[in-house]
Amino acid sequence: MTNSDEERARIVTIKGSTVEVRGLSSYRMGEITYVGEEKLIGEIIEIERNLATVQVYEPLEGLKINDPIYLTGKSISAELGPGLLSNIFDGIQRPLEQIKKTSSSSFIQKGIHINALNRDKKWLFEPNKKLTKGHLVKGGDVLGSVQETQTIKCNIIAPPKTNGELLSIQEKGEFQITDPIVELKGSDKSKKELTLMHEWPVRIARPFLKKIPVHEPLITGQRIIDMFFPIAKGGTAAIPGGFGTGKTILQHQLSKWSDADIVVYIGCGERGNEMTDVLREFPKLVDPHTQNPLMNRTLLIANVSNMPVAAREASIYMGITMAEFYRDQGFNVLLTADSTSRWAEALREIAGQLEEMPVEEGYPAYLGARLADFYERAGQVVTLGSPYREGSINITAAVSPPGGDFSEPVTANTKRFVKTFWGLDSNLANRKHFPSINWLYSYSGYINIIEEWALESGLEDWGRYRQEMFTILQKDDELQHIAELIGSKALPADEQLIILVADIIKEGFLQQNAYDKIDSFCPLEKQMKMMKLMLLFNNRAEILIKNGCPISLIIGLKSVQILKRMKEDVPNDNIVQMNKMEDYIHTEMEELGSKYGYRV
Amino acid sequence: MARITVKGVSEIRGPIIVIEGVSGIRMGEYLEVKLPNKPTRKGRVLAIEEERVIILLYQGTYEVEKDDIETEFFGRTMQLFVAEDMIGRVFNSLGEPLDGLPSIYSDEYRDINGSPINPTSRIYPRDYIETGISSIDLMNTLVRGQKLPIFTGAGLPNNRLIGQIVKQARIAETEDKEKFAIVFGAMGLTMDDYIYFQRLFEETGTLNKVVMFVNLASDSPAERLITPRVALTTAEYLAFDKDYHVLAILSDITNYCQALRAISVALETVPSRKGYPGYMYSDLASIYERAGIIEDSQGSITLIANLTMPNDDITHPIPDLTGYITEGQIILDRSLHYRGIYPPIDVLGSLSRLMKDGIGEGYTRKDHPSLSNQLYASYAEGLDKRRLAEVIGKKELNRRDQILHEFADIFEEDYVNQGDNYRTIEESLNLGWSLLSHLPETELTKVSTDLILEYIPNKGADSV
Incomplete structure (x- = not known):
């Protein structure tokens, strides 16, 4: 990239969100370019002979033919380092809070260039104690750490392609994101400095072992x-x-x-x-x-x-x-x-x-x-x-x-x-x-994988509960088709029970209220317990029905309401209350049985 | 910026002209075309390909002479002069007065395309607007700063509903009443509809609060593309610079989209669904997203748009793309309309995405969220039972199903069907509870026992 290149290069077409450029001499696919006097950010997406098409990430109004174009030699990249978390960026990683401060406007104007990561902020860097002079540092090696937020301690890692001998590493201390923290000697004897941040071209997947x-x-x-x-x-x-x-x-x-x-x-x-x-x-x-x-x-x-x-x-x-x-x-x-x-x-x-x-x-x-x-x-x-x-x-x-x-x-x-x-x-x-x-x-x-995991994690019943509930829901679906034709009243009692239990599952288990303080998040333990209680109810009710108990008595049980509402009524960590409910369901079913002389 | 003047054109095609051999033209630039003995036409640069400048003329190209015209490029995008004096006035899409009064002269002007609002500068809308219509207030609450289209069909009373909202909605209730304005963008409206709105504003005494931008069905489709933009530019100025609470009404989005399609076809754009251009989503977003509230102003823009679904088809690209951008939709239902129910709002299909944070304790009333959920759920189930009854007959339903079926009937006839009456939010809520009292307590799974005790005391008593 030289100045003379840029002087010869000019915009020849402007259309939609792309421009065509003629006269660039050395450029490559994916290269970031600055378009026009306002230096709008763009990327080369097509090359045809000496014509390059640039897609522009900002509105094109105001550009004209023969406006200048500037190559950067870089592909579209993300800045990676501490300071990303808790932040909000636009599609090309410009921090929106900073845009607001810089432009002092509630609207996003054109041609704003702001780094993704704050250059002024100082981070407390703790070096990796295992790294000493002469150590061979490769891509992905942990150089140290920075407490990025209250929750997250960010590992400072060497960029993927790093390969060199450690000359020096900084002691624990406060550094800006562009300060050198590690000095390396490459195989060609050249010196290289690493900082708390590095860049990576976003269209290329980062490598792993x-x-x-x-x-x-x-x-x-x-x-x-x-x-x-x-x-x-x-x-x-x-x-x-x-x-x-x-x-x-x-x-x-x-x-x-x-x-x-x-x-x-x-x-x-x-x-x-x-x-x-x-x-x-x-x-x-x-x-x-x-x-x-x-x-x-x-x-x-x-x-x-x-x-x-x-x-x-x-x-x-x-x-x-x-x-x-x-x-x-x-x-x-x-x-x-x-x-x-x-x-x-x-x-x-x-x-x-x-x-x-x-x-x-x-x-x-x-x-x-x-x-x-x-x-x-x-x-x-x-x-x-x-x-x-x-x-x-x-x-x-x-x-x-x-x-x-x-x-x-x-x-x-x-x-x-x-x-x-x-x-x-x-x-x-x-x-x-x-x-x-x-x-x-x-x-x-992922069912099989998670079933294995559940077995090892003390959730042995997960697979069984899931299958039983699934079966009820599937039968319910078939029955609904029939019920649509003849009405559910005409179904035999055991099939009406399936519809009832499926209703409990749908309302009490599958539906989850994102706006409810308790229900918004349901811990695994409670989920398992809820399944257990619903299946317990189903199991007892099946026996009652088999012994001739009319379905209407079961529909009227208080247990039905309890099962439908426990998701919101029982605080997430209150296992005692869940156990009480289990007892209540047992008792109510037994009472029903004994009152009418059915065996439970 | 320097203006450039060119004589003659090299191509004329639909509303498009192409001028060759001119340099220094900017993308999106505003221009005027002078024709001998005819009014000047206005246009915009759509694309530039080397020496060829492709231009959209808003008033079309009919009778444009190839060699004898003069095009003046202004070196800037189209701008609209804005002022508070615009309130009470009527303009065409280009901001020229249609009411016989003088043009607006102002030091302030704005690019009609606007700029995206920085999400960090937005204030999340949560002040609910009482419209006096139960199906909206209770079931699909409108919030100040929201964008909510009305999905309607040909022949449905959508304009009557908008009229009711204009008449009743307390957009600026809590603040200075003077700081309220309506910006009305008529896009391809028939003369009948236009007269309806004019009379509506007169009758409701809001005429002196309305700014109208009018593009009638007989006006140029190309001009229609800028109607919503000038309207919203004015709305932005009034709301964000002058602290007005603005109700922006756009009618009809379908006409706008058809104009967009016509122009994109003239430009030979690759079509996507039903011939509409692939950029229609982005284009619609650049309109709808201009509603809202921002940090450094006291005002707001609430946007209501009429959208006629072609053939009542909600999966048609226009309502479909709109639904993905707006914060919900009010759907009008033909069968309710035929049964004489007004407003014929399809409560289940309608949605207000901003409702959740604008209702409940401290906003409307604490029972609002669960009450509306319960009404929703029971009504939905009631409709299922109605469908079932259509197959097997109502008598064959079991007792529970019959009760739900009846609930759906009552809900539509007594609740949705409120006519032009005004119901306060209290009245809507209380009526909701009295409907629920028709249901057995076992059906009330979405409202807590405490609320039942409080609002249907009789029912609560026998349940404990």
């Missing part, structure tokens, strides 16, 4: 997920649903209550007010696993729907790269993306501007490949470097199918790459059954 099989569940505190369609740490899940089916609230619930160490929340084409809601609410919420404010472990990317479309395309890569950075430190990371359909639509919009041949519904042919690349960046890994660390990334991604039609290209392609599918059902949502995950067509590919 190896992927290992997932082996434990991500506990979400959401009953239908934990018990019915669990996801493993390092696993992937899609949440498709039409508008109003509760995708965003479910994503918020996962981000709030999951037992991940770090949460990366990408609002991709989101409503502005919803991002504000997250910003307002998360700092007030307490992590049930650590008792610290949730914001301490969370970082947010807000690309609201009226921000430039190219930045929406980039936001997903920004998010996953930051997630990988924490994975490489040895954390379990949950990445929630809401919604990947908006990202796919951004691909479509840009492909349209490039006049690429569309395939299904105008989407480009590489839609599936891009989705695969993204989901494959999830997983459980052994990281590079020493000491030995394992880390994981979960991806839970919302999909917004047009008209709620799951056969459309984004949903269909996503299904190919995710192992868990939480299909949201607008019929359930319409009757305020939330989360509206449909239990008949959702699935989890």
Whole structure:
């Protein structure tokens, strides 16, 4: 890159969110360029002879033909280091709080250049005691640590491609993020300095030593997920649903209550007010696993729907790269993306501007490949470097199918790459059954793994309870079809009982109120106990029915109401009260039996 | 910035003209085309390909002569002069007066495209607006700063509903009443509808609080693309610079989207669903997202938009994309309408996303959240039973199913069907409880026993 290059280079076409540039002499795909006098940020996405197409992450109004263009020699990269957590960024990692302060405006103006990480702040660095002069330092090695937030101690790791002999390392002390903390001598005798931060090109997955099989569940505190369609740490899940089916609230619930160490929340084409809601609410919420404010472990990317479309395309890569950075430190990371359909639509919009041949519904042919690349960046890994660390990334991604039609290209392609599918059902949502995950067509590919885990973790009954409940729900579905034709009154008593118990399960177990103080998060222990009580009720009632007890007596039992309401009525840690309820159900059923002379 | 003047055009196609051999033109630039003996037309630069400048003329290209016209480029994007004096006035989409009064002259002008609000600068909306309509206030509460479209069908009384909201809604109730304004963007409205709104504003005495931007069905579709933008630019100025509580009404989004499609076809854009351009989501977002409340002002923009669903189809791209951007929707239902129920609001399909934080203790009343949940759930189940009764006959239903079926009937006839009456939130809540008293206590699973005791004392008494 020389000045003369830039003088010759000029914009020849301006269209949509892209410009075409002629006259650059040395450039490469993916290179970041500054466009026009305002230096708008852009990226080279197509090269044809001496014509380069640049997608621009800011509005193009005001640009003109022959405006200058500046190459940077860099690919679009994320800044990685302490200071990311508790922060909110736009799609190209500009901190929104800083944009507000710098521009002193409530609106986002063009041409603002701000570093993602604060350069002035000082961090207390504690060196890794094992590193001494002469030590060979490789990519991924832990150089030391910094207490990033109250909850999270951030490992300072050598960037992936590092390889050199340690010349010096700083003592414990306060450093700015760009201060050198380690000096290395490369194999070519050159000196290299490492700082608390480094950069990584976001479109390239960060390397790791190896992927290992997932082996434990991500506990979400959401009953239908934990018990019915669990996801493993390092696993992937899609949440498709039409508008109003509760995708965003479910994503918020996962981000709030999951037992991940770090949460990366990408609002991709989101409503502005919803991002504000997250910003307002998360700092007030307490992590049930650590008792610290949730914001301490969370970082947010807000690309609201009226921000430039190219930045929406980039936001997903920004998010996953930051997630990988924490994975490489040895954390379990949950990445929630809401919604990947908006990202796919951004691909479509840009492909349209490039006049690429569309395939299904105008989407480009590489839609599936891009989705695969993204989901494959999830997983459980052994990281590079020493000491030995394992880390994981979960991806839970919302999909917004047009008209709620799951056969459309984004949903269909996503299904190919995710192992868990939480299909949201607008019929359930319409009757305020939330989360509206449909239990008949959702699935989890991690059942076997989690069953093994449950056996080892003292939850031996998990698999059995799950199966029994599932069977009831499935029978109920068949019976509902019949009941729709002949009315449930005409069904035999044992089948009416199935409908009753399924109703208890749906209302008392599957529905979970995100706004209720108690019900919002349900610990595993309580979930198991709830299942146990419902199945106990079913079991006793079956015996009563077999012995001729009319169903109407069972429907009228107080136990039915207790089972439906215990999710909100019993505080989460009050096992004593749950045991009392168990006794009550026993007693009530026995009373019924003895009163009418039925054996229980 | 320097203006550039060019003579002649090289291509004319639909509303598009192409000018060649001119340099120094900016993307998105505003321009005027002077025709001999005809009014000047206005336009915008849509794209620039080397020497070719592609231009959209808002008043179309009919009778544009190839060689004898003069185009003046202004070197800046289209701007709107804004002032408080605009309140009470009527303009076309370009901000030119239609009411015979002089043009607005002001030191203040704004780019009509606006800029995205920084999410860290937004204030989360949570002050509920009492509209006096139970199906909205209790079941789908409107909140100040919300964007809520009305999904309607041809022939449904959506304008009557908007009229009721304009008449009754207490948008600025708690504050200085003077600081309230309505910004009305008419997009492709028929003359009948336009007259309806005009009379509505007159009758409700709000005419002196309304700024109208009018693009009628017979006006240029290209101009329609800027109607919502000038309307919202004015709304932003009044709300965020002058601290007004603004109710922005856009009607009809479907007309807008059809104009958007027509222009994108003229530009040979790759179509996505039903011929609508792939960027329609982004385009609609750039309109809807301008509603809200920001930190450094006392005002707010609440946006209500009419959206006629083609063939009542909610999966059509226009309502579908809208639903993903707005904070809920009010859906009007044809079968309720045919049964004479007004307002025919489909309570189950409608949704207010901001409701959860705007209701309950300290906002409306503590029983509001669980009461509305219970009404929802019981009504939904009642509708199931009605469907069942259609198959097997009402008599064949068991006792419980019959009660729920009746509940659904009462809910629609007594609750939804309130006509033009005003109900305070207290009245709506109390009526809700009296409906619930028709149900056995075992059905009331969404309301706590304490609330039952408090609001249906008789029922609570026999349950303990």
